[in-house]
Amino acid sequence: MDTATSTNITGRRKKMISMATKLEIINKYEGGARIVSIAKEYGRNQSTIATIIKNKQSIKANKASKGMTILASNRCSIHNEMERLLLLWIKEKEIRGDSITQSAISHKATALFDDLLEAQRDSGGEGTSHQTVSEFKASNGWFERFKRRTGIHSVIRHGEAASSDKKEANNFLKKFEELISNEGYIPQQVFNCDETGLFWKKLPCRTYITAEEKKLPGHKPMKDRLTLALCANASGDLKIKPLLVYHSENPRAFKAHKITKDRLAVFWKSNSKAWVTRAIFIEWINVCFGPAVREYLDTNNLPLKCLLVLDNAPAHPPGLEENLHSDFSFIKVCYLPPNTTPLLQPMDQQVIANFKKLYTKQLFRRCFEVTESTQLTLREFWKVHFDIVQGLKIVEKAWNEVSKQTLKSSWKMLWPGVEANQDAEDSQEEIILDPTSEGDVTEIVSLGMAMGLVVDEADIDNLIEEHREELTTEDLKELEAMQGIIVQEEQQFGGDEDLEGTEKTTSTEIKEALSWYENLTRFIANKHPEKVLTSRAMDNVNDTCLSYFRDILKNRQKQTRLDKFFKRKVSKGTDDDSECNKRARKESAPEEVLSD
DSSP: OOHHHHHHHHTOOOOOOOHHHHHHHHHHHHTTOOHHHHHHHHTOOHHHHHHHHHTHHHHHHSOOOTTOOSOOTTOOHHHHHHHHHHHHHHHHHHHTTOOEEHHHHHHHHHHHHHHHHHHHHHHTSTTSSTTTSOOOOOOHHHHHHHHHHHOOOOEESSOOOHHHHHHHHHHHHHHHHHHHHHHTOOGGGEEEEEEEEEETTOOOTTSHHHHHHTTSTTSOOSOOEEEEEEEEETTSOOBOOOEEEESOSSOHHHHHHTOOGGGSSSEEEEOTTOOOOHHHHHHHIIIIIHHHHHHHHHHTTOOSOEEEEEOOOTTSOTTGGGGSOGGGTTEEEEEOOTTOHHHHOGGGTTHHHHHHHHHHHHHHHHHHHHHHHSSOOHHHIIIIIOOHHHHHHHHHHHHHHSOHHHHHHTTTTTOGGGGGGSOHHHHHHHHHHSOOHHHHHHHHHHHHHHTTOOOOHHHHHHHHHTTTSOOOHHHHHHHHHHHHHHHHHHHHHOOSOOOTTTTTSOHHHHHHHHHHHHHHHHHHHHHOSOHHHHHHHHHHHIIIIIHHHHHHHHHHHHHHHHHHHHHHHHHTOSHHHHHHHHHHHHHOOOGGGGOO
């Protein structure tokens, strides 16, 4: 008796095959694997695999959103694309520490669907008639199914009104003042950390490079984003090594420049979406923040105690103090109330905006230096040689340029009395040395004009503001495309090196463990009364433990596809080899471009 029959007799629920698994099966079949071998590997009947192969065109045409298992008749590619972009939008909002209501998600889902439908109709593709695309309604039922498919947990069903946020902020100010007074904290002992997205390869919209970028198929879009966590104390004299999260663990540029990550001016971590996770943030606290603060306090003969102020972003787990190393038990964590980041968060009071302005100035300065001292044109430098390594050097310079006075003044909203503890003479000196925003913008415009760019002060202001503006449908599509290009490059050129311990664990064991975790997560979500606490606990398990094994499995799949890629290349003869030589010669650069 086969598996399908046994399942029907015992009454057990049939286990669905996810769209991602179906695509894996199709890729293996097209790569030469036999149906019987695939059926054995996935523990399925041959007829099931044959049906998937038969429907491969429709499966490949519908790039499903996360968690989808079947192609429903009332869903089309627009539904799936909308949900993928919506999840990306939610994660971007979480990076900023924004609370997201069900109403906001539903509103954004409707707007995304309408934009995608309109774009498809304009292009004359699927969706030009109402028969091919059903109407979308962001109902409660859709929202609950979307939550289950994607695993989002930090949604607030009924958010407070904006007016009550100010009331909550005022209440917190009194509590914070009492905390500072009772514990006797001084500005040197109080720190704030906040994450921000940085589009490290982006120029003002009117520059000719930006216009060209949109017309080059397959070229990296401007909106390649990384996430930075910036941290400093209220006295402004200690900046912690920033946490940086990027798409790739070992970008190709690292190998080309022989970069050692331990020597970088940032704490480098990777995540497929370039997001800060709980596990990554806790690691940064124990590896960077704790040791730096302890050394600073000891060096300055200050009491060994510290207060870290954080917003309620998902990357900042409640009970963070319990995850600290025993050497850092002197660190206490204080969380800002929801929806008060624009009002109270010190890093959000012009520090991050100032950093991005300084980044842009250093970026223009670097472009000007290269074009003046080498034979490279701005186009050549930007398209071939301006890589993530160049971007990291500029991040370091910009963070070093954020002045002590800027960091001090950012605490005025949260800690109005902080200036009474500051040295007046030192503050006056910093005011004189602190570059004005107008001066930075003027220099950026001058450098741009010297390179032949069409740019004015309004362009620069718009560029800085774009880092904070609501992401449009086009922005989200570019971000998704950027992540896809990174994955393709790592598949083609080797990407990350094999992880330690991969030989000891088989792929089958990893897949079984991941399946157990998914079943356990569903069981706890359905049966346990403490939904919020259990959800956070399972997220910690996922981020801390299972992400390691997912990376191993992903890395092995990349290596398998890479072997097939080179086999196909070799069979094509010497023409491809000559083309590769041409490309290598074209991408060679003068030595001085890579130096500081």
